[in-house]
Amino acid sequence: TTTTTTSSSSSTTLQCIEKRRLAAPPGSGPRSLMFNPAIRNIAIVSLEMTAQVWLIQRLKDGSFEGCGDPISILPERWPDDDEEEEDDGDDDEESPAKENKQFNGGRWASDAVWSPDGKYVYAAARLHNSISVFRYVASSSKSVEGGSGGGDGGDDGGDGGDGGEGRHSLELVQRVPTEGLTPRCLCMSECGRILLVAHQHSHDVSSFRREGGDGTIVFADRLEVSNAACVKLVRPELIG
Numbered sequence: 001t002t003t004t005t006t007s008s009s010s011s012t013t014l015q016c017i018e019k020r021r022l023a024a025p026p027g028s029g030p031r032s033l034m035f036n037p038a039i040r041n042i043a044i045v046s047l048e049m050t051a052q053v054w055l056i057q058r059l060k061d062g063s064f065e066g067c068g069d070p071i072s073i074l075p076e077r078w079p080d081d082d083e084e085e086e087d088d089g090d091d092d093e094e095s096p097a098k099e100n101k102q103f104n105g106g107r108w109a110s111d112a113v114w115s116p117d118g119k120y121v122y123a124a125a126r127l128h129n130s131i132s133v134f135r136y137v138a139s140s141s142k143s144v145e146g147g148s149g150g151g152d153g154g155d156d157g158g159d160g161g162d163g164g165e166g167r168h169s170l171e172l173v174q175r176v177p178t179e180g181l182t183p184r185c186l187c188m189s190e191c192g193r194i195l196l197v198a199h200q201h202s203h204d205v206s207s208f209r210r211e212g213g214d215g216t217i218v219f220a221d222r223l224e225v226s227n228a229a230c231v232k233l234v235r236p237e238l239i240g
Helices: 080-086 096-101
Strands: 002-009 014-022 030-035 042-047 052-058 064-066 109-114 120-125 130-138 168-177 183-188 194-199 204-210 217-224
Touching: 014 064, 030 109, 042 109, 042 120, 052 109, 052 130, 052 168, 120 183, 168 217
Parallel strands: 109 183
Antiparallel strands: 002 014, 030 042, 042 052, 052 064, 109 120, 120 130, 130 168, 183 194, 194 204, 204 217
16 A cells, blocks of 8 residues: 655654555555656556556645556566577476566566656566666646657756646556666666666676667666665765
8 A cells, every 4th residue: 555644743753644545456565656756746656566567646635546557567478478488398497487487477576766857767577687668658737748858868857747637657668688687676867877776686786878868778887796685876975
């Protein structure tokens, strides 16, 4: 569930009081929630156990509602198609796809993050080891319009609106390998040019460049990091 709370503070304590709940689809396993940086009442929820992302909208009374159905971050026939490609006719030797299928049918999402301009969502899938790129589409007058703000992906892309009353949806733009095993965490730079991926089981952090005006990403480099589970960017002046 997604819970709406209000805070009550005094000189010594801060208390959160539950007001309303939005139920996620049964068995979906909500993992993370991130608000759109440009449209403040739109958020993306990562659904871990169904390998989906779900757009939700905050209403004027502070409650949430879903913007349509959750969207899969996996290919339609995964892991069956991959199993066919791996099949060499030897029934005694298990393929990577068969091993993946043994855990929750190959469905295991991790992070979902917005680009700084609020126009694209990047969602990672463990087992499939991929990143799906989605374009945010809104029909209201306060929607995010146009591309990703050119090559640097760094403009704010919006007016800080509330998302309006129109239709909100996601469109798949790209799906690429993460170049590692078990992507657990994604981190987008403030300028929107770099996406970092922490891989737990290949023990590394991959970097991707975000180029052009369509939100797509290109693999750039890899850094070895043992059991990488989380990656964050910190300004140099905040260290030490």
